[in-house]
Amino acid sequence: MSAPGPRRRGSGGTVAAPVTRRTLGPDDFVLLVEAAVPDLDLAGWLTGRRAELLADLDRHAAVFFRGFDVRSADDFGRAAREIGPELLGYLERAAPRHEVAEKVFTSTEFNAAQWIPLHHEMSYSHNWPTHLFFYCAQPATGDGGATPLAAERVITPLIPAEVRERFARDGVRYVRNYGPHLDLPWQEAFQTTDRAEVEAYCAASATEFTWLGSDGLRTMARRQATATHPRTGETVWFNHAHLFHVSNMPPEVAGALLREYGPEGLPRNAYHGDGEPIADEVVTGIRELYRQHALSVPWRRGDVLVVDNFLATHGREPFTGDRQILVAMSDLYVNRSVL
Numbered sequence: 001m002s003a004p005g006p007r008r009r010g011s012g013g014t015v016a017a018p019v020t021r022r023t024l025g026p027d028d029f030v031l032l033v034e035a036a037v038p039d040l041d042l043a044g045w046l047t048g049r050r051a052e053l054l055a056d057l058d059r060h061a062a063v064f065f066r067g068f069d070v071r072s073a074d075d076f077g078r079a080a081r082e083i084g085p086e087l088l089g090y091l092e093r094a095a096p097r098h099e100v101a102e103k104v105f106t107s108t109e110f111n112a113a114q115w116i117p118l119h120h121e122m123s124y125s126h127n128w129p130t131h132l133f134f135y136c137a138q139p140a141t142g143d144g145g146a147t148p149l150a151a152e153r154v155i156t157p158l159i160p161a162e163v164r165e166r167f168a169r170d171g172v173r174y175v176r177n178y179g180p181h182l183d184l185p186w187q188e189a190f191q192t193t194d195r196a197e198v199e200a201y202c203a204a205s206a207t208e209f210t211w212l213g214s215d216g217l218r219t220m221a222r223r224q225a226t227a228t229h230p231r232t233g234e235t236v237w238f239n240h241a242h243l244f245h246v247s248n249m250p251p252e253v254a255g256a257l258l259r260e261y262g263p264e265g266l267p268r269n270a271y272h273g274d275g276e277p278i279a280d281e282v283v284t285g286i287r288e289l290y291r292q293h294a295l296s297v298p299w300r301r302g303d304v305l306v307v308d309n310f311l312a313t314h315g316r317e318p319f320t321g322d323r324q325i326l327v328a329m330s331d332l333y334v335n336r337s338v339l
Helices: 042-046 050-060 073-083 152-158 161-170 186-190 195-204 251-261 280-292
Strands: 019-023 031-035 062-066 099-101 104-106 116-119 127-138 149-151 172-178 208-212 216-223 226-228 235-237 268-272 304-308 312-316 324-334
Touching: 031 050, 042 073, 050 062, 050 073, 050 304, 073 099, 073 104, 073 127, 073 304, 073 324, 116 280, 149 152, 152 235, 152 280, 152 312, 161 226, 161 268, 161 280, 186 195, 195 208, 304 312
Parallel strands: 031 062
Antiparallel strands: 019 031, 062 304, 099 104, 104 324, 116 312, 127 304, 127 324, 149 312, 172 216, 172 268, 208 216, 226 235
């Protein structure tokens, strides 16, 4: 049976709706799908094509939709639900976000002048989204602001074997400190003001926790360093060590925080799973591998990007001016091996 015909806005019916397809970057990484007719509704075009898109993601790791008629957060949410019918909320947050439509959020609200290193979404957790969706509501009005991507099929084999073996064996231990003046408040990270709810979440996710003072919380959790794709069976590098490690902070900021709070009191830090420190050069090297092999496609208003969170990492280039990229997530994967 053929897929339902896509709609053009205001047409009241279905029309032929051709698209063009080509790959960007080396090794077929990132498939660009462009609408070849005007006013083509992305959600309508995607209806009935979920299996086709999943096959494209398995092959390419990311699919960029351009030239479709996506005018709002609600349009974006409808399109995302054609691929992942149950969009996800966002608990155990690592950055502030705001929900602008049902299960559609602002992207990481972080200093526009700084890079966000490439990473897998929520790879510091015991569960994470399989699919990520990005929508360009407003490209940067100044310079920069692209969302670079890197293919994990390229990166994982380039990580030195001794590093991969140590991490795969021991995992990664994350220490986070939440408070009103240190990183995120725990109420923001866990989306509740009820300590009992936080304690229940920590117990269910094999996370140690300690309440500190009147309004502070410290958590410690050992998590995976690699993950196996649920459809392709590939095992890839999958952790937040290079992002949470103290070496990712500007040296002057790290020095001040270490003097004030000590290594266990930093907003976030990453260790080997056995508690041993991770050498700066190890995580610096991983961050640099991602940067060296990143592909950046400048945003245009209305663009939608779908990313397989196992097979690709994403980040953010610095930018000037105004910029709004919205995000959604679907298909929760639970890593029961760390529970």
